[in-house]
Amino acid sequence: MTIKELLSNLNELAPFELQQESDNSGLLLGEPQKKVSKGLITLDVTEEVLDEAIEKKCDIIISHHPFIKDGLKKITGAGFAERVLVKAIKNDLAVISLHTNLDNIYAGVNRKMCDLIGLDDIKILDPVRGKLKKLVVFCPSDHADKVRMAIFKAGGGKIGDYDWCSYNIEGKGSFRAGEGTSPFVGKVNELHFEKEARIEVIYPSYVEKQVLDAMIKAHPYEEVAYDLYPLDNVFDRVGAGMIGNLKTPLVIEDFLSLLEKKFKTSIIRYSSASKEKISVVALCGGSGSFLLEKAISAGADAFVTADVKYHLFFDATGKIVLADIGHFESEQFAKDLIFEMVSKKISNFAFQISEINSNPVKYFRTK
Ligand SMILES: [Zn+2]
Missing domain, CATH: 3.40.1390.30 (NIF3 (NGG1p interacting factor 3)-like)
Known part of the structure; x- marks a missing residue:
């Protein structure tokens, strides 16, 4: 290839x-x-x-x-x-x-780290915005199933663990076909009304080309009427870091031992915090210091990452167990x-x- x-x-x-x-x-x-x-x-x-x-x-x-x-x-x-x-x-x-x-993908490096230490109820710690868009397309009602399914198969219509999500409403579209056209319905130079469906589907911007190509291919009209909207929604499947719960809460020393064993670390640098047990864990493979505040505000008891500067341990002390396990170790x-x-x-x-x-x-x- x-x-x-x-x-x-x-x-x-x-x-x-x-x-x-x-x-x-x-x-x-x-x-x-x-x-x-x-x-x-x-x-x-x-x-x-x-x-x-x-x-x-x-x-x-x-x-x-x-x-x-x-x-x-x-x-x-x-x-x-x-x-x-x-x-x-x-x-x-x-x-x-x-x-x-x-x-930044859900099934990426951070997910691997979560699995390694056995975290449940995993979520992206800092999900992105601006990566979701909406497609609204108008098509003859009797072709709506075909067009909808083509969009779904190309990656549109996923919300969390649900797929094939869309909103549909019936209406009436109008058009007049110009000279030289071959309209699917209606006649050249005559006003035509057609029973149409308005289909709305959300999709990640990175599948836009395949979604539009599939939609246009499945659509019977010569000229397809559709709108694209940028969205400000948070995309919870994509972003930096992850957060989840340990199956069994651990005292700090046992938690650090778990990290040492699973990541085969020679040394762990960490900040102390008056936590009796570690239950909620945030993590980010590689240099994840930029996520410390997110980890604290998300209620994590510990934040596992690497390349942490000396002064950041002061910011963490008393609030969260900030553990630097080493860059290579976190991403090995x-x-x-x-x-x-x-x-x-x-x-x-x-x-x-x-x-x-x-x-x-x-x-x-x-x-
Ligand atoms: Zn790295």
Whole structure:
């Protein structure tokens, strides 16, 4: 398959449109029309990972972290990203990154973390706004079922755990077909009234093209009348961080032990809080400090993330157990997650999980 086809499959799993503004998810290296046949899945793209890809005869790497984050002005091999880029080009390797688009979907990295520590009643901690739209389409009443179902099958009409949601009302549409048209009903140059249905459906903006294409294909009219509305609704299936409940509340020490065991951490930095037990847990894989206030206001007893700065522990103290488990540790299972998702969706492509531990942080213990 071509890189372009692979990208389109990945986009259906974790739409690239959902990445944060500062992110660089997507195709980082490679020509879209190039054919690829074997992918290596990794958390980070390092020179060691490139060697592994060469040895395993992979032609494309799918990573969680983009190895190019900011614009490169020179390629002299001085920096880490430049060295990786030069080596990847020399070895004809393509690279795709699924970063914050994978963090922000419901079945993404944070969900994996929730499952790992056994959280129930999971919700997105900071759901996005502005990613939902509404389609209103008018079609002959006897074609409404067909048009509605086409929209549903293309990804429209999902609200929470419900799908095929729509609002429908019967009315009367009017039109006059112009010269050179072939109207489905009515006659050229004559005013025509037709019994029509008004169908309203909500959809995520990233499926707009497929929804409109399917709707127009199923619609019998030459010229389809429809309206698109931007919505301010919160989209509770997409966003940063997650929050859920532990099956059994734990005292702080037992909770930290659980994190240590599940995330195989060597060290956990945390803030103390006068909580008898931890029951509600918020979390965010990678650098999630920006969600601390959200976690506190959502009533979490603990917030698990990484890359926490010293001063943030002061803000947390007394209010929430802020636990920094390490960036690599929090996202180490992202490659398993990507592997599970892509293997299920793209059956005619070979994927392998990288065996390299790419954590650049080492831990020193005196005993
Ligand atoms: Zn990360």
